[in-house]
Each structure stands twice: as C-alpha cells, then as structure tokens.
Amino acid sequence: MTSSRHPQHSDRDNDESAAAQTALIDALGQGTFVAMGAFTRIAAEHDLSLTQLRVLGILRDRRLRMAQLADYLGLDKSTLSGLIERAERRGLVARTRNTEDKRAVDVFMTDAGHELAEKVQHDVRLVFAPLTDRLDAMQQRSLTETFRDTLGRER
Amino acid sequence: MTSSRHPQHSDRDNDESAAAQTALIDALGQGTFVAMGAFTRIAAEHDLSLTQLRVLGILRDRRLRMAQLADYLGLDKSTLSGLIERAERRGLVARTRNTEDKRAVDVFMTDAGHELAEKVQHDVRLVFAPLTDRLDAMQQRSLTETFRDTLGRER
DNA sequence: TATTGTTATACTCTATAACTATA
DNA sequence: TATAGTTATAGAGTATAACAATA
Numbered sequence: 001m002t003s004s005r006h007p008q009h010s011d012r013d014n015d016e017s018a019a020a021q022t023a024l025i026d027a028l029g030q031g032t033f034v035a036m037g038a039f040t041r042i043a044a045e046h047d048l049s050l051t052q053l054r055v056l057g058i059l060r061d062r063r064l065r066m067a068q069l070a071d072y073l074g075l076d077k078s079t080l081s082g083l084i085e086r087a088e089r090r091g092l093v094a095r096t097r098n099t100e101d102k103r104a105v106d107v108f109m110t111d112a113g114h115e116l117a118e119k120v121q122h123d124v125r126l127v128f129a130p131l132t133d134r135l136d137a138m139q140q141r142s143l144t145e146t147f148r149d150t151l152g153r154e155r
Numbered sequence: 156m157t158s159s160r161h162p163q164h165s166d167r168d169n170d171e172s173a174a175a176q177t178a179l180i181d182a183l184g185q186g187t188f189v190a191m192g193a194f195t196r197i198a199a200e201h202d203l204s205l206t207q208l209r210v211l212g213i214l215r216d217r218r219l220r221m222a223q224l225a226d227y228l229g230l231d232k233s234t235l236s237g238l239i240e241r242a243e244r245r246g247l248v249a250r251t252r253n254t255e256d257k258r259a260v261d262v263f264m265t266d267a268g269h270e271l272a273e274k275v276q277h278d279v280r281l282v283f284a285p286l287t288d289r290l291d292a293m294q295q296r297s298l299t300e301t302f303r304d305t306l307g308r309e310r
Numbered sequence: 311t312a313t314t315g316t317t318a319t320a321c322t323c324t325a326t327a328a329c330t331a332t333a
Numbered sequence: 334t335a336t337a338g339t340t341a342t343a344g345a346g347t348a349t350a351a352c353a354a355t356a
Binding site (some may be wrong): 204206207230231233234237238241256257258259 | 322323324325326327331332333
Binding site (some may be wrong): 079 | 346
C-alpha cells in the first residue's frame with residue numbers, strides 16, 4: 001500500500017520526504033525555544049515578562065478591548081485584568097471605558113509604553129542580527145517569505 | 156560615508172539589505188510567538204506547562220544533575236527544585252543522589268515520562284505538519300539547515 | 311438572558327536569600 | 334571555603350468560578 005501524498009513517487013521517496021519533514025519540525029522546535037530564550041532575556045533586561053513584551057508588541061499599532069487582547073494572547077479575560085493592571089501601574093498602558101458599549105474597556109499604550117517598545121525592538125534586532133547576518137539578502141527574503149507563509153498568524 | 160559591511164555595494168544596496176534583515180527578524184519574532192503558542196497549547200492538552208514540556212524534551216536522551224538542567228533551561232537552581240518536585244510527584248521523572256559526589260542529585264525520566272514525551276512529540280509533528288507540508292522536500296532540507304546554522308544551540 | 315470585565319481563589323513559575331550537607 | 338541542592342518567601346502569570354454592570 002503506497003502512501004498517497006505524492007502518488008507518482010516511490011515509497012522510499014516518501015520515507016525520505018517524511019524524514020525531511022520531521023527533521024524540519026524538530027529543528028523548528030529547537031529554534032523556537034532558543035529564540036524564546038532570547039526574547040525572555042531581552043524582556044527581563046527591561047523588567048518585562050514575555051507576556052508583557054507581547055502586550056507591548058500587540059498594542060503598538062492597535063487599540064483593543066480587553067477581550068480582544070485576551071484573544072490575541074490566547075489567555076483568559078480574567079488573566080488580562082491582572083496583567084493590564086500591572087502594566088498600567090507601570091505607566092505603560094492605560095484603560096478607558098468604551099463610550100458606545102459601556103461594558104467594554106479599551107486598552108492602549110501610553111507614550112512611555114511606546115518608548116519602551118521601541119527600545120525593546122532595537123534590542124531584538126541587535127540580538128538577532130548576528131544570526132541573520134550569516135545569510136545573504138536573497139536568503140533573508142526567501143526565509144521571510146517562508147515564515148509569513150507558514151507561521152504568519154495562525155491561532 | 157559608505158557602510159562597510161558590503162564594501163563593493165552601493166548605499167542603496169545596503170539600505171535594502173538592512174531592510175531585508177529587519178523584515179526577517181520581525182517575521183522571525185512573529186513566528187516565534189505563534190510557534191510558542193502552538194507548543195503551549197499542546198503542552199496544556201497534556202497538563203504540562205511549557206517549562207515541563209522542555210524538561211521532558213531535554214531529559215529524553217540525557218541524565219543530568221539539577222544544576223546542569225537548570226543551566227539548560229536558563230533557570231535558577233532553586234526554581235528547579237520545585238519544578239522537578241512537581242514532575243516527580245506526577246511520576247514523570249525521578250531523582251537519585253549521585254554516588255561519586257554526594258552533594259549532587261541526578262534527574263532522569265521514568266518510563267511514564269518517556270511515554271508522555273513520545274505522545275507530545277507525536278502531537279507536535281501533527282500540529283506543525285500542515286505548515287511544513289507547504290514546502291517541498293528540498294525547501295524543507297534547506298530550511299532545516301538554516302535553523303541549525305542560526306538558531307541551533309545558542310545560549 | 312447574554313456579554314464584558316473584575317474579583318476571589320488556587321496553583322504554577324520564577325528569583326533572592328538563607329540554610330544544610332558535602333567537597 | 335566553595336559548591337550542590339533545598340527551603341522560605343514574595344511576586345508574576347494563569348485558569349475557574351462567581352459576581353456586577355450593561356446590552
């Protein structure tokens with residue numbers, strides 16, 4: 001019984017193809033944790049958790065309701081209350097009651113939040129540059145495309 | 156004054172090169188968080204935190220001392236005590252005093268730990284396959300290489 | 311009735327500081 | 334003295350359940 005994914009190829013080809021795919025997925029897993037470690041370190045240098053770092057990244061060009069932000073982050077709305085409360089206490093974000101729907105609360109970044117987000121972005125580029133620098137511009141563009149095609153906004 | 160990174164290229168080339176690099180880094184950041192979300196979800200389906208998931212991944216083919224494992228994870232040794240205590244309580248790992256150095260404690264996975272790690276790996280491959288499937292085998296191999304070259308074992 | 315957000319509660323994750331046992 | 338690990342403590346992150354206000 002021949003695998004159906006690539007019908008005109010032999011079983012051996014399919015085995016090799018499957019091996020290439022699991023190798024990629026495993027490498028991708030490794031890479032994810034390494035990159036995550038780098039982000040965690042950068043965040044910590046600015047006294048931010050990884051989640052707070054994401055909040056800054058998301059709110060950079062958006063004003064969202066609590067529930068929407070929770071959705072972006074994949075977290076429960078109750079978690080957001082604490083999260084945003086702490087970010088607000090630090091002066092990075094602010095909340096206002098929505099005027100149309102008085103149940104809703106809008107969250108947005110303050111100037112201080114934007115400043116910090118910019119510093120963080122600068123550091124991120126600084127940290128990853130030595131790695132991406134090993135690739136030439138064409139490889140970089142191709143890899144960027146691949147990322148957008150595969151991991152661009154799932155969830 | 157011409158940038159020195161690629162001396163025989165024009166300023167405009169360098170600008171474009173820099174743009175390609177920041178675009179890549181930004182896409183890589185996006186991708187990291189998306190992938191992390193996927194890992195978090197998979198872990199949660201098995202009642203594991205991301206950190207516990209990593210512990211299983213690391214101990215899969217290694218027996219380590221507490222301090223070594225802390226180093227792999229980038230965490231303080233005091234954090235490990237609690238982390239491993241909870242994993243041990245769940246029967247996923249076990250600890251034994253090292254016989255040579257009686258201060259040290261070796262950690263290793265139990266059979267139940269290995270079984271769970273296998274299930275998790277299966278799920279990971281299942282979740283990421285639809286994404287990596289969009290690439291042909293050659294692209295997959297090339298991307299795997301790129302990952303290993305750039306994000307393979309930093310820290 | 312349903313939805314938006316907050317609060318109470320409980321647990322995990324994390325680091326710092328102080329400690330015990332061994333080297 | 335220095336190192337390996339644990340414990341006490343405190344704070345952040347997280348979800349579930351119960352709640353108040355609004356739709």
